[in-house]
Amino acid sequence: MIGRGGAVSPYRVPAPTDDALIRWPASFGRRFIVFVDVEEEFDWSAPLDPGHRAVTAMRALPEAHARFAERGIGPAYMVDHPVASDAAAVDILREILADGRASLGAQLHAWVTPPYAAPAAGDSYAGNLPPALEAGKLDSLTGLLTEAFGRPPLAYRAGRYGIGPATAGLLASRGYRVESSMRARYDYRGDLGPDFTAVGSEAFRIGSLVELPLTTVFTGRLRHYGATLYSALARVPRGRGAAARAGLLQRVALTPEDMPIADALAAVRVAVEEEGQRLISFSFHSPSLVPGHTPYVRSRDDLARFWTWWARMFDLLDALGVRPAGVDDILAAADRTTG
Numbered sequence: 001m002i003g004r005g006g007a008v009s010p011y012r013v014p015a016p017t018d019d020a021l022i023r024w025p026a027s028f029g030r031r032f033i034v035f036v037d038v039e040e041e042f043d044w045s046a047p048l049d050p051g052h053r054a055v056t057a058m059r060a061l062p063e064a065h066a067r068f069a070e071r072g073i074g075p076a077y078m079v080d081h082p083v084a085s086d087a088a089a090v091d092i093l094r095e096i097l098a099d100g101r102a103s104l105g106a107q108l109h110a111w112v113t114p115p116y117a118a119p120a121a122g123d124s125y126a127g128n129l130p131p132a133l134e135a136g137k138l139d140s141l142t143g144l145l146t147e148a149f150g151r152p153p154l155a156y157r158a159g160r161y162g163i164g165p166a167t168a169g170l171l172a173s174r175g176y177r178v179e180s181s182m183r184a185r186y187d188y189r190g191d192l193g194p195d196f197t198a199v200g201s202e203a204f205r206i207g208s209l210v211e212l213p214l215t216t217v218f219t220g221r222l223r224h225y226g227a228t229l230y231s232a233l234a235r236v237p238r239g240r241g242a243a244a245r246a247g248l249l250q251r252v253a254l255t256p257e258d259m260p261i262a263d264a265l266a267a268v269r270v271a272v273e274e275e276g277q278r279l280i281s282f283s284f285h286s287p288s289l290v291p292g293h294t295p296y297v298r299s300r301d302d303l304a305r306f307w308t309w310w311a312r313m314f315d316l317l318d319a320l321g322v323r324p325a326g327v328d329d330i331l332a333a334a335d336r337t338t339g
Contacts, residue, residue, distance in 0.1 A: 072323075093149070
């Protein structure tokens with residue numbers, strides 16, 4: 001955690017115990033979920049600024065939703081404060097949610113969500129904030145979403161994967177059921193963020209919450225050494241890149257943003273056919289739907305590649321018998337298990 005003006009102590013998320021892992025019922029089959037971080041536009045290379053609240057890319061969301069719906073997919077839309085406070089953006093989301101396919105979730109970008117406080121190191125990760133301030137921001141966002149959409153969100157995501165030691169308790173006490181802030185096998189301590197290296201891709205329980213990490217898969221000929229070898233390679237100059245280029249070991253997060261489709265397809269095959277994962281989690285940022293708003297989609301060609309990525313991924317998931325799921329489907333299945 002971090003005190004205002006105090007030293008940062010990055011949050012190292014412990015590995016879930018075997019008892020905490022969710023054993024999906026046979027009827028659940030193999031499933032996947034698509035999370036969309038529905039958020040404002042800002043310069044990713046510049047310091048974060050609470051004044052950057054534009055949401056013009058929301059106009060592209062209905063067409064994107066229609067593309068997913070054509071494949072039977074209802075994404076989980078994780079909505080942040082600038083979007084939820086913009087009347088036109090809310091109208092767009094209301095119409096999307098009205099078709100019954102999609103799910104509503106909350107995404108907390110600490111730097112654009114009141115109440116505000118004097119800046120401190122690491123405070124773009126909401127979990128680094130003093131618990132009272134994190135709670136205040138969570139209440140502000142939850143209340144705004146409840147008012148805008150007539151129901152409280154059940155799923156949560158901290159912007160920048162910024163979960164902290166107090167986050168789960170704050171969510172549970174406010175009626176949240178799903179937490180999705182963890183990026184399996186990633187470590188953000190270098191930027192004062194949390195460390196998820198001990199967390200795999202499997203869903204697990206944190207008290208009353210269901211944790212759905214962003215799926216990350218190790219591929220390559222040495223993939224069975226996975227996290228241990230990948231950590232060791234960090235101590236070798238350019239070791240991770242060399243291992244990936246040699247086809248020995250690569251860490252693949254399932255997102256179309258900065259992850260080539262060939263690598264992602266290989267990762268899904270490993271996850272499903274070798275590891276037997278029952279639930280796969282994908283993610284992307286809504287401003288990527290319009291060129292120029294994220295580092296991942298800068299041009300029309302980039303946007304075309306973005307949609308080709310999804311088309312090829314969905315074809316593979318279909319071939320492997322992996323069906324789409326929404327937040328309600330996942331909760332219903334989790335509630336039929338005890339661990």
